[in-house]
Amino acid sequence: MSNIKGRVLQIAESKKIRKTDFFKELGLSYANFKGMQKNTGLNSDAVVTILSKHTDINPTWLIIGEGRMYRHDETIARDDGEFYNEPIVVNEIEHTLIDALKLVISSQEKTIFSLEKQVIILEQEVQHLKKK
Template identity: 65%
Template sequence: MSNIKERVLLIAEHKGVSKTDFFKDLELSYANFKGIQKMTALNSDAVASILSRYPDIEPEWLVTGNGPMLRQGGTVVRDDMAFYQEPVVVNEIEPTLIDALKQVIASQEKTILALEEQVLILKEERKRL
């Protein structure tokens, strides 16, 4: 299964936009989506920016990888994601977006806790050495 940053790269590919232009448009750094940086978390502002700029993207898919890439309300979605009709227009922030952002926050909180534990372990190891 892909992580969220790999799914963001799939959006750029699906849109047929160069990755440089795609990330510039979102005001994100492409460097954060390459190499080891691709394995790090994506902040909620970036998720909100992507979903605002591309309202046809399904928030649950972006955050969790579950379901189709494209929203199905008013769109035609195929498994190969090669064809779709007009994107769904988002009128203000939808509950789905809010739920997706809550999932991002919960995931980031777990990451923070794990990193805090790792810091404590490393501090103890340093003391021992």
């Protein structure tokens, strides 16, 4: 499974948008999505920006990699043979963004808890070294 930045790149590929154009539209730097930077996290503001500009993307898939990429994978055939997705109402978008932010907050809380445990262990090691 890819990390969140890998999934962001998949959005551009899936929508056949040039990566430089895709990131310019989002106000993000493409450089943060390649090389070693690709393995770092993505801040919650960027997640909100992506989900608000690409409302068809499933926030759960974007944030934790579960489920399908698109919220509405079912397309509807029109009389002219073209396909389209049902539009998403603003209220639904707001709920999606709230759910996405809750996932981000939950993830950050787990990281904080883990870091707090590391601090306690390091403090104990420092105390142990001071006694020597």
